[in-house]
Amino acid sequence: MTHLTDIRRVRRPRVLDLYCHRGGMAMGYHQAGFDVVGVDLDGDCATEYPFTFIHGDAIDYLYAHGHEYDLVHGSPPCQKYSPLNAYNHKSYPDLIAPTRAAMRAVGRPYVIENVEAARPELIDPTLLCGPMFGLRMYRHRLFETSFPLTAPVHPPHGPLCTRNGYLPTSDRPFMTITGGRHSKAWQRAAAEAMGTPWITTIQGVCEAIPPAYARWIGQRALTHVATEAVAA
Template structure:
């Protein structure tokens, strides 16, 4: 018997995660059944899947059509309310990304803060998935996806940088925080492999994209299923 049998081909649908960061969104899509490839302009040494360091829009234009689905999380700082205090100029390419995504003719998702110029997004919240945080994020999708019921916000949030007390939810934004805070934030987010404050603060809870990805996978199955005889 051959001691090194051939590896079975990977038949999972392929998803491209652009502006992937440390891979919070990627993990959710992986849990939903996708083979994930991440792309980010910055090195991501802790990213858990196949990774390419590249410009997101350039990679999308060149390779987007090679995938079964695409997710992109453009930089959110230009739309964040926090930018009202620092008056800096940040990248703003949601419109350019949308144009390129439409040309690929595959299902796609654009994620960002709820203040971003997304078209009819659904809004996901940590409370929808039993997480100890709210962390609202908008998702514009090329296929119809309905958000779960949005629970009433009954929990107070700890101040940024402070560990939550019993009955409190966690606030996760940037800053100079303790290692204990970073470890707790990673646990609450569901990203235990993240090693820096920036990695965890810029991540999306994988529960969000697991939900999105499960619906996308259903669309793909329905689209590719053979017609009944």
């Protein structure tokens, strides 16, 4: 295996960002030191995705090109596992298992992200949340990784949140960031709270993952790659 310092001498390490949406995780991986390529079936994401964007099927692209990357990240659509689906009763595909199978077939270090309700589908996931990174929002997300990952200290959920659609106040300094008919002022405030100021749509910011989560994961992925290279 090529030593990490050799990789960096020639190029920055590369991460493949599957189901990339508008690039919350992508920005964090970029901040950690990766070049990023995103893949999504939603071509509209290209208008705001901050890095190279490929319009296509995530798993098909992974099988064809995953070996070209140093790390593979995937955020399969979470609607199947969302508690809201108990009300709309729609049928959504289960993409976690097929995504994992493709990642393992490619043989690169990988990360799979999803919501808390998807915990039974994930293998020994690590939970990350906004206050771990000084963010004024509670946003639990689970991350299954093929390398060791520990979480920062999780501060108690003490500060109160505003109601969804309302701006934070001194009494309720944390934002609730979920979908709805919100104002442009709310959208801008939510994007700032998430650390995704380039995202300009309500749906985009509500579906995003704070870049701070990916920066934490990416830094540990780089350490893992370097350790494995030395051991080899």
